[in-house]
Amino acid sequence: MSFTDAVHTCLTAKYATFTGRARRAEYWWYSVLYVIATLVIVGTSLAIEVPLLNLLLLPFIVPMLTVSVRRLHDTGKSGRRMLIALIPVAGPVIYLVAMTVDGTPGANQYGPSPKAVAHPVG
Numbered sequence: 001m002s003f004t005d006a007v008h009t010c011l012t013a014k015y016a017t018f019t020g021r022a023r024r025a026e027y028w029w030y031s032v033l034y035v036i037a038t039l040v041i042v043g044t045s046l047a048i049e050v051p052l053l054n055l056l057l058l059p060f061i062v063p064m065l066t067v068s069v070r071r072l073h074d075t076g077k078s079g080r081r082m083l084i085a086l087i088p089v090a091g092p093v094i095y096l097v098a099m100t101v102d103g104t105p106g107a108n109q110y111g112p113s114p115k116a117v118a119h120p121v122g
Contacts, residue, residue: 001023001025001026001029002025002029003029003032003033005026005029006025006026006027006028006029006030006033007029007030007033009026010026010030010033010063010064010066010067011059011063014063014066014067014070015062015063015066016062016063016066017066017070018065018066018069018070018079019070019073019110019111020070020073020110020111020114021070021071021073021074021103021108021110021111021112021113021114022067022070022071022073022074022114023074023103023114023115024071024074024099024100024102024103026067026070026071026114027067027068027070027071027099028099030063030064030067031064033060034060034064037057037060038057038060041053041054041056041057042054042057065082068082068099069082070110071099072098072099073108073110073111074103074104074110074113074114075098075101075102075103075104076104076108076109076110077098081095081098082095084098103115
C-alpha cells in the first residue's frame with residue numbers, strides 16, 4: 001500500500017471504521033501524515049501565536065484511532081489494547097512493538113487478512 005492509498009483509505013473510505021483489519025503499511029503511512037500534519041499545524045500555531053489552529057488537528061485524530069484499532073485487529077488483538085500506551089514509560093514502547101508485529105495470516109475473528117485481499121503493494 002502506498003502513501004496516497006493509505007491516506008485515502010484512512011481519510012475517506014474508512015474514516016470512522018473501527019471494524020476490520022489494517023496492514024502495517026496503512027498504519028505507518030497514515031502515522032507519517034499525522035506527524036507531519038501535527039508538526040506543521042502546531043508550528044504554524046506557535047509562529048503566529050494563534051492556539052486555535054490546533055483545532056485543525058481534530059479531523060486527523062479519528063482516523064488515527066480507527067487505523068490503530070484496525071492494526072491491532074490485524075494482529076488478533078482487541079482495540080482496547082491501545083490503552084496500554086497510557087502506562088508510563090513501558091506502555092508506549094509495548095504499543096509501538098504491537099504495531100510492528102506482522103498480522104495474523106489468514107482470517108481471524110476481525111475479518112479476512114488484508115494481505116489476502118487484492119491490494120497492490122507499491
